[in-house]
Amino acid sequence: MRDYTELEKIRLAKLERLRAAGQEPYPTRAERSHTSAQALAEYAQHPPADTHTAAGAYTVAGRIKAIRVMGKSAFVHLEDGAGRLQLYFRTNDLGEERYRLFQDVFDLGDFVQASGGLFTTKTGEVTLWVKDFRMLAKAISPLPAAKEEIVDGQKRVYSAFDNPEARYRERYADLAVNAEVREIFRARARICSALRKFLDGQGFLEVETPILQPLYGGAAARPFVTHHNQLHQDLYLRISFELYLKRLLVGGLERVYEIGRDFRNEGVSFKHNPEFTQLEFYWAYADYEQVMRLTENMIAFVADEVLGTRTLTYQGQTLNLNPGWPRVPLAEGIAEFAGVDIHAHPTAAGLLRAMEAKGIHADPKSTRGKLVEKLLGDFVEPHLIQPTFIVDYPRDISPLAKARPGDDSVVERFEGYMAGFELCNAFTELNDPLDQEQRFIEMGRDYAADSEDTHPLDEDYLRAMRYGMPPNGGFGMGVDRLTMLLTDKATIREVILFPHLRSREE
RNA sequence: GGGCCGUUAGCUCAAUGGCAGAGCAGGUGCCUUUUAAGCACUUGGUUGGGGGUUCGAGUCCCUCACGGCUCACCA
Numbered sequence: 001m002r003d004y005t006e007l008e009k010i011r012l013a014k015l016e017r018l019r020a021a022g023q024e025p026y027p028t029r030a031e032r033s034h035t036s037a038q039a040l041a042e043y044a045q046h047p048p049a050d051t052h053t054a055a056g057a058y059t060v061a062g063r064i065k066a067i068r069v070m071g072k073s074a075f076v077h078l079e080d081g082a083g084r085l086q087l088y089f090r091t092n093d094l095g096e097e098r099y100r101l102f103q104d105v106f107d108l109g110d111f112v113q114a115s116g117g118l119f120t121t122k123t124g125e126v127t128l129w130v131k132d133f134r135m136l137a138k139a140i141s142p143l144p145a146a147k148e149e150i151v152d153g154q155k156r157v158y159s160a161f162d163n164p165e166a167r168y169r170e171r172y173a174d175l176a177v178n179a180e181v182r183e184i185f186r187a188r189a190r191i192c193s194a195l196r197k198f199l200d201g202q203g204f205l206e207v208e209t210p211i212l213q214p215l216y217g218g219a220a221a222r223p224f225v226t227h228h229n230q231l232h233q234d235l236y237l238r239i240s241f242e243l244y245l246k247r248l249l250v251g252g253l254e255r256v257y258e259i260g261r262d263f264r265n266e267g268v269s270f271k272h273n274p275e276f277t278q279l280e281f282y283w284a285y286a287d288y289e290q291v292m293r294l295t296e297n298m299i300a301f302v303a304d305e306v307l308g309t310r311t312l313t314y315q316g317q318t319l320n321l322n323p324g325w326p327r328v329p330l331a332e333g334i335a336e337f338a339g340v341d342i343h344a345h346p347t348a349a350g351l352l353r354a355m356e357a358k359g360i361h362a363d364p365k366s367t368r369g370k371l372v373e374k375l376l377g378d379f380v381e382p383h384l385i386q387p388t389f390i391v392d393y394p395r396d397i398s399p400l401a402k403a404r405p406g407d408d409s410v411v412e413r414f415e416g417y418m419a420g421f422e423l424c425n426a427f428t429e430l431n432d433p434l435d436q437e438q439r440f441i442e443m444g445r446d447y448a449a450d451s452e453d454t455h456p457l458d459e460d461y462l463r464a465m466r467y468g469m470p471p472n473g474g475f476g477m478g479v480d481r482l483t484m485l486l487t488d489k490a491t492i493r494e495v496i497l498f499p500h501l502r503s504r505e506e
Numbered sequence: 507g508g509g510c511c512g513u514u515a516g517c518u519c520a521a522u523g524g525c526a527g528a529g530c531a532g533g534u535g536c537c538u539u540u541u542a543a544g545c546a547c548u549u550g551g552u553u554g555g556g557g558g559u560u561c562g563a564g565u566c567c568c569u570c571a572c573g574g575c576u577c578a579c580c581a
Binding site: 068070 | 507513517518519530536538539541549576578580581
């Protein structure tokens with residue numbers, strides 16, 4: 001038996017008192033004729049002649065958010081999924097005994113059902129004049145209490161439940177108490193719907209590919225490992241969808257996408273959660289130029305659908321999401337912001353010397369591609385506030401992308417940036433099985449040089465490609481990051497319902 | 507993994523090394539159109555855990571746990 005707090009013991013006693021009075025604290029069924037918003041809308045459309053007398057018949061259900069008792073009457077705020085509605089309880093209407101029952105055993109956080117007509121109070125709030133009420137679910141533990149006040153139309157919250165750790169660990173309490181948190185996840189759902197609507201409209205097919213994979217690939221990340229008992233087989237949780245989605249192009253599905261979970265066994269930060277939601281699509285006969293245009297249109301479409309505008313404020317910065325993002329070759333961006341001409345330094349050693357000359361220090365074992373990435377991340381990325389495509393990446397950090405015709409050292413790849421961080425990554429996909437095999441082998445060498453684990457070589461993927469893969473453009477985007485941007489949240493944990501936290505001993 | 511900061515009542519926060527407090531929530535009263543309702547009284551603490559210094563530790567030191575920020579890592 002667990003230890004209840006003093007506050008919980010008081011509520012347990014109230015629960016017993018409710019039972020003693022013949023009311024079930026957790027009845028099986030509830031009734032509801034109107035949501036709070038429906039009731040208010042109906043009243044507004046057909047206001048009674050005398051607004052101070054209860055009119056109509058409404059039954060509402062929801063959670064008690066505020067109680068103001070004044071002797072023999074009480075005002076209560078009820079919150080449901082649509083909003084809130086004030087309830088008015090009065091001894092005259094309910095009788096001494098029922099009124100006392102309400103006053104004595106109904107608490108903040110309880111789910112209740114109430115019926116009556118609507119009227120307008122002296123202070124102008126449309127309110128349900130309660131003729132009947134009952135408990136729907138008694139709350140034993142008090143929700144983190146917050147108080148709200150409306151000052152000049154602005155909501156002010158006092159003693160808000162805002163300790164991040166507590167909010168993430170008890171997200172249910174966070175959601176119950178902080179209405180704006182519920183809005184984040186409504187927006188998130190609309191973002192996913194808008195992405196699907198856009199891609200479906202472009203003739204893409206939504207598919208599902210394995211999360212448990214015998215080999216992992218498609219990105220540079222350490223995987224989570226798990227085990228199938230009966231098959232005596234170790235399996236990896238996928239780090240990307242790429243290699244499976246491209247197998248589908250081999251199979252003749254020309255436009256496919258997947259929205260789902262990726263798992264990366266790496267550091268946690270304001271923009272990294274160990275599991276995160278990714279959108280990837282692959283588009284046969286398209287190249288990265290077409291994918292760029294589709295990307296701009298997709299982001300603008302989502303902004304229209306979710307925000308109703310293409311201008312948004314992110315952490316105090318105004319972002320313009322209209323299509324027509326600048327295309328900045330990676331080498332130009334680095335030249336501008338880091339003052340290093342990477343074209344002039346085709347070898348890792350040469351580039352490293354050029355960087356050292358600028359006072360930029362890097363791991364001397366880095367490949368040239370790694371050095372270029374460091375320059376991009378440290379010097380260019382922070383400047384990319386407005387939506388920008390950085391294009392044309394070094395071949396050795398892009399093993400699944402196709403080389404640029406006429407320049408083997410550069411691949412047709414772009415990354416979309418805004419607000420100073422990477423949003424998406426895409427390329428003209430490599431579809432030459434012999435080149436792909438060579439790249440995999442090169443990557444293995446690079447990993448060895450970096451003293452990382454050797455990346456597994458996916459033979460089955462090469463077999464698929466040998467059957468013939470149409471030329472195609474592919475795309476990947478972090479849906480969590482897009483949600484951060486559109487909801488103006490500074491950390492990924494705010495847009496994931498249950499972000500990963502270290503376990504805590506009870 | 508490193509650095510810095512933090513953890514005090516259900517929630518939000520105070521407290522020169524010297525009696526652990528406030529507001530809200532809770533309880534008991536008063537109050538039949540309130541809205542952070544109001545008024546009076548009042549309960550509530552292993553100050554994250556453990557160890558140390560000290561006559562005396564929420565406060566200083568060590569250590570562990572968890573979190574925040576940041577750096578590193580993240581083709």
